[in-house]
Amino acid sequence: MRNVMKAAASLVALTVVAGAAQAATCGNSAKGFQGFIKEFRKEAAAAGVSERGLSLLDGVEYQPAIIKKDRSQSVFSLSFLKFQDRMVSDYRIKEGRAIIKRNKKLFDAIEERYGVPGEVLVAFWAFETDFGKNLGDFPTVPSLATLAWDCRRPERFREQLLGALRLYDNGDLDRDDMHGAWAGEIGLTQFLPKEYFENAVDFDGDGHRNLIKSIPDAMASSAALLVKHGWQANQPYIEEVTVPADLPWDQADIAIQHPRSQWVKWGVKGAHGKLKADKFPASLLLPMGKDGPAFLAYQNFTDAYLLWNESLVYSLTAAYLATRIAGADKLDPGRAQVNALSYEQIIELQKILAAKGLDVGEVDGKLGRATRQAVKQEQTRLGWPADSYPTVEFLAALKRG
Template sequence: MRFALFLSATLSTLAAAALLPASSVMAGGIEFGPTDQAPKAKPQKKKAQPAPDAGDPLAGEAAAPSAAPPAGTPAAATPAAVQTPAVGQATGGRVSTKGMPPPAAPRNCKTSWAFDTWMRDFRREAAAEGISQRTISLALDGMTPDQGVISRDRRQGFFSQSFLDFSAKLATPNRVTNGRAQIQKNRAAFDRAVKQFGVDPGVITGFWALESDFGAGMGKLPIMRSLVTLAYDCRRGPMFRDELKAALQIIDRGDMTPSTMIGSWAGEIGQTQFLPTRYLEHAIDYDGDGRPDLFDSATDIIGTTANYMAHLGWRPNEPWIQEVRVPEQMPWDQSDLAITHPRSQWAAWGVTQADGAPLEKDALPASLLLPMGRFGPAFLAFPNFNVYLQWNQSLNYATTAAYLATRINGAPAMRRGREGIPTLTQDEAKELQRLLTARGFDVGEIDGLIGLKSRQAIKAMQLKYKLPADSYPTPELLAALRRG
């Protein structure tokens, strides 16, 4: 979804463990990335430009293995059973489509094996798994890797931006307006999806806007060549080997041909950018024409997206995030996605709605999300926010997509918090990661992208230095680490 292979994932490892469902195994939300600018006018006819460096499935740190939900979290509501033609049904669950992707190799890894040898072995493996020789030949004969795809996979600059900068580029007023228009235009399909899957139209439309601007920015590269390249490459070959086989299965069953599989450099399919495994398992024929079409059928796009979100555990009739205002003094160490309290407890600590009105004093479990620390925007994240994190590991992306959905549904623009919130440059963030590593923390790759493991380590050191433990990297913490 653009398949969002975006990452700068940001919570703590504990946060991911607490939020993700127990079945988390393989690539769930990955991040290739949405376009950074909504078209200025007539978006349905204007090509969207890809974001700089957009598209890294693991631009941050991978999530930890999943754990049971926090105690007291109510069971998710179960949506109605899906009734769709066989052509759109799952094929057996060979690859999990929940959870997070496996760790990637470092960005400086070197592919040492010969492409011809790799391709010969892959073709044998695909045939042994039941893919027809006709499809293998049709899709793979004469194939060569694309160095441009590998180069784009290594980029990461876009993900080092602050949340405020990132969201300003992506959650644009134009996307809010166009999202509302799409809901009105496709009201019957959205109403049906709400009834069947329980997923809010604004949520679906927010992803649809970010992933392709409603089809204007799906990409124009041959999907099969991109998948071959990423499967052959050293960085995340095993993951994309599965994606390549899934794409061959899609061709084998007649949904598409290699020539019609055109999309992003990351091998994603359609307007909400499904990786092939997700398409194979969750694409449904929602308009009844005999096949799922995620390129041109708005009805199929809406139904398929809702179907996949229900699979990820979407809880009908519950919120996903709520913008709030935090007091100057509160137990900052509780602001962690790994920690949930009833909304009534946050109210007792002085958290209010964004406009200052009292917060609902109910038992709905919520975590306090501070993407820019205690001086920036603040949100309560509810169990449905987990679906955003599975769609895309980047906390910046997940929070932006969730916020955009609330805007499409009529919420006002968020408060930006205090002026001049301190931020680290990417070089300073790398230095911070090196200093944390020297103190025994595992922060993953030293890349300047403050992700899951880095934020866990930051919180631990904030507690040690008796700083407000909001898990946000600041020059103050960096200076303390430099002093030792």
């Protein structure tokens, strides 16, 4: 394996190539794709990728099935309760606990070095590949090349394509290893190639950073990435709470923090024990609005979890699974039935808000930060509790004007 210390020097080259590629054209079909590959090969070579790495581009063809996958991620439009019901199973809780017990020395060593507890890492492992049972069989380079040529997010995937070439060039992965999820993620916890190249660690000491076959490497590398994202040792990530029938709902926002003492003063209580009334900062997270489940979200969640995956429903459910593996009780679904929007209704909502001049981000059927902020503005205008969550009833009111 070539010297991994080259990684630091290559970061500048990664930036240069990504910047150059962004200036190139893009396309939404196979037309022009081979020209893009030819130009990308030149740019990657200029960044220091050798013929070994460049050889992964030989014979690469456009993959229309990958674009179809990219346009149909409606699972992230599910409500939090539906998503967690699908993802947090008794099997995953029990298996997660068993894995930590069987590998106690490993997880203790990782936590000692990185400050990330085992249940957090194992929950991501469960979510990403079902404990390694489903690593994916999409060819990494053709998938990334297709997404790098596509006009939706070319700048993101061009740096990932370069990262994939570097992983092979560096000797971290063999050619047969270059397959995984449809969007290019690789290994037990599904690292994108750039993050793999920059952050993976050889925790088992065999001289290779193998996130596909080595559990120690995969778990420790996941911890290292969370630390890079801002994880703080010995600090909480989420805590389930209950909320009163009324409070300043506009303060329930992932971007707003108050001391726990203020939340207690407003009537927020611990769901499974007394909530500390101290100065520790926390955001009140209502994934389904004022009538659904409630959590206090701490910096380890707002920073590390949401940088691992920007989908709020995904990150919150992963964190919730971690708490269950650690021994927490099943969550309280809230005080009342919440009529959540479907994927199609979220699209309709986003179009209405955008037509009003509000920033919803991409019209994609997902309740991301921008859409939630736009909802909050309209709730305030209409005199609704500004909890940032749109229900069927809210959409009907919005359509009435």
